[in-house]
Amino acid sequence: MFATRPHATVVLGFVSVLLAATAGSAVAGPPTPPRPETVVSLSEGPWPPTAGVLAADPSEVAAPGITAARTATQCPAAPYGVNHYAPGTGKTVALTFDDGPGVTTAAILSILQQNGVPATFFNLGVNSTVRPTLVRSEAVTGQVLGNHTWSHPRMPTLSSTAQASELDRASAEQTLLTGIAPCVFRPPYGEYNATTLSLAQQRHMAVWNWSVDTEDWKAGTSTSSYWVDRIVTRATAGGLQHPVVLMHNPPAGIPATVSALPRIIAYYRSQGYKFVDLRGGSGMRAPTPAAAATSDGLHLFVRSTTGSVSERTLRGSVWSGWTSLGGAVVGGPAAAATGSATTAVAAIGTDNSVYLNSVSDPGTSSAWANLGGFATSRPAFVTTPGLGEIVVIRGADGQAYLRQRTGTQWGNWQSLGGLLAPVAPAAAVTANGALTVAVVGADNAMWVRTRSSAGVWSIWHPVSGAIDADLALSTTADRTRLVAVVRGSGNQAGFVSVSNPDVTSWTGWGNLGGILASGPAVTVNGSALEVFAVGTDNRIYRNSATDGTQVTGWTGWRLVP
Incomplete structure (x- = not known):
């Protein structure tokens, strides 16, 4: 692959x-388009010659x-x-x-x-x-x-x-x-x-x-x-x-x-x-942001207007300015803390490969490292001391693929199967060492597959939902359960669902409100959960669960200054 x-x-x-x-x-397909009273005739040309339309001789x-x-x-x-x-x-x-x-x-x-x-x-x-x-x-x-x-x-x-x-x-x-x-x-x-x-x-x-x-x-x-x-x-x-x-x-x-x-x-x-697109989709397509927390503060990553990745940090109640990490990326980044003072950022390059950049709390970043792959989605990225670093993407054949680094060595890409809708997967690791990958299936619902601490994979299990943007997945603040945050189709509000400890059942989708122009990002920040998304004004908004273990005490959406 x-x-x-x-x-x-x-x-x-x-x-x-x-x-x-x-x-x-x-x-679901597009609804029958309403037809205005006045019928507009199509242009009769003249049209450009076929030779100027083709990049190569078909023969x-x-x-x-x-x-x-x-x-x-x-x-x-x-x-x-x-x-x-x-x-x-x-x-x-x-x-x-x-x-x-x-x-x-x-x-x-x-x-x-x-x-x-x-x-x-x-x-x-x-x-x-x-x-x-x-x-x-x-x-x-x-x-x-x-x-x-x-x-x-x-x-x-x-x-x-x-x-x-x-x-x-x-x-x-x-x-x-x-x-x-x-x-x-x-x-x-x-x-x-x-x-x-x-x-x-x-x-x-x-x-x-x-x-x-x-x-x-x-x-x-x-x-x-x-x-x-x-x-x-x-x-x-x-x-x-x-x-x-x-x-x-x-x-x-x-x-x-x-x-x-x-x-x-x-x-x-x-x-x-x-x-809208011609399949009837009206969901806005702003690049999904990413977030991660270290001892220095809460880090926010976005695809900038120049196509690179930019980062800013919330320390206490004060946000830093934006710092460019460089790169030329397609879609939004993904991020996870790799230590108490370091964060890794994953993104898709213009060659469809996955790239990884390590950022220290003082603000020093590494060069972008090419992990290969043919990605057709934004990546998911997760890290844990026991499992190392893990990247998950939707591949060119519509399946989910995983690549893992243990120590200094990256393994080969591994197919997880499935037939995914063209939106990004998500991944998280609970305290018991179980890795869960969440995707949006061809039915637009969320599906999950879990690898136990012993390395045994479950089959794909449906969770439900009607999702039209990138998924976000995190543990609860105590790392015993999982929290999924999605943008629903239609009204484009944010929704949240919480799993039981063995990820075999989930709560109903709780409405976080808002009108999201992107998929959400979610991360643990101390005892809280932090959710970020792009609003319809193309600005970043934040919603926090002050009790990140019970996933309660939501503050509502607030503009990130």
């Missing part, structure tokens, strides 16, 4: 379960092998027809990016992370083979990945067999890279016929075109303010209740789109729109 992977035969269609032996519910790219087994899938049943308007109630807007990944994809992802905005990326299979790390980075940041065919043909000109091949090769490549089957499809140039629609429906892919065309591809690689202004004007015109905005990130990139994107986001926010 963590070696270089050749293109392999991929079965299109996964059973929507956490484990092969344990059934789970299918992930020179090894396509993944395909087994045409589609009896089960991660996606819900798809309707027949074409959607043009963003899902959801109220005023919603969906940002979409075609023809990637390309050289500007990383910049687009960074802007989306800074603003906590979900989006949908319609990648080409050929381009995904050239820049696979960017496809995984899209998964790490929680964006929806869609099928845009293998080589960007005019679909109505192809036979049914050729159209099916275009769809299947693109889906196989995405599944190979991320363990996520595409549930949405956009035909190149917006062109389709009845065969296209039938083939997409058979593969459980909803077909999405657009209602707002920025025509950003006409800017090419120009950085002129003329093109930036034109893209913004077109993206914000029309006054639709549910616009789907078409933009591009082809191989050569469109710098003007990158420059226009913050203004487009700011406009729709100012007009009261809610950003």
Whole structure:
């Protein structure tokens, strides 16, 4: 899994379960999008030539092998027809990016992370083979990945067999890279016929075109303010209740789109729109923070606006300023105290590998050490004197993977199995030496697997919940039980559940309130539990359980100054 992977035969269609032996519910699909009274006609082009859309000659790219087994899938049943308007109630807007990944994809992802905005990326299979790390980075940041065919043909000109091949090769490549089957499809140039629609429906892919065309591809690689202004004007015109905005990130990139994107986001926010992806998800995608406590104080770690990791410390009642730890990371960091005066920080690099940095209380940090891996989620990180340091990630095949250091030696990556939703796992170790890994399954519920102090693993057990962001897991202050903190889907409030000592049962989810733009972070701080999350204003908020053993006495959410 963590070696270089050749293109392999991929079965299109996964059973929507956490484990092969344990059934789970299918992930809920997008609601039927409401249609405004005025129908907007799609642009007729002219369109860019296919040669500028592809990063390589399709004849020179090894396509993944395909087994045409589609009896089960991660996606819900798809309707027949074409959607043009963003899902959801109220005023919603969906940002979409075609023809990637390309050289500007990383910049687009960074802007989306800074603003906590979900989006949908319609990648080409050929381009995904050239820049696979960017496809995984899209998964790490929680964006929806869609099928845009293998080589960007005019679909109505192809036979049914050729159209099916275009769809299947693109889906196989995405599944190979991320363990996520595409549930949405956009035909190149917006062109389709009845065969296209039938083939997409058979593969459980909803077909999405657009209602707002920025025509950003006409800017090419120009950085002129003329093109930036034109893209913004077109993206914000029309006054639709549910616009789907078409933009591009082809191989050569469109710098003007990158420059226009913050203004487009700011406009729709100012007009009261809610950003959604084309699967109906409206959860904000701000990078999840991390926290750990040492004798020096309570440490808070975040992905900064420049893409590096930054840290600040609460000593008594006073917060220090931010200190940069450097790095170039995708998604939020994870952290744990490795001693009374040291903390280790784990993060995913732009190459999808896990990186680790050790920080002493005086503020001295080590260089980032590469632990390898092909991560499609933010990492989980936990440490304990008896077990050493442990990193857990969601791998490229959708399974959970663990790597452990005992003494100075890191072991190999170990598969824990499962079929995980593309959000980060979590891990914690209780005083009896038992390690518990928590994940979000394909049914969006929390599942746990525990390794006893003797090294014996349990099977995966469901806990429940409806979760759409990174998990957080900690022990209670006395280290006898576990505490899970999550962001619920829908209202995006924080919720907490506490296990019994052997982690075989959990309390019901207690509502912590708030509206969270990220997943939460949780850590023990003396006799208290501390929870941090990003709010909808992109600022960090803190909620404390003053009795961290009984997990009571919550203070409510307070802004971190």
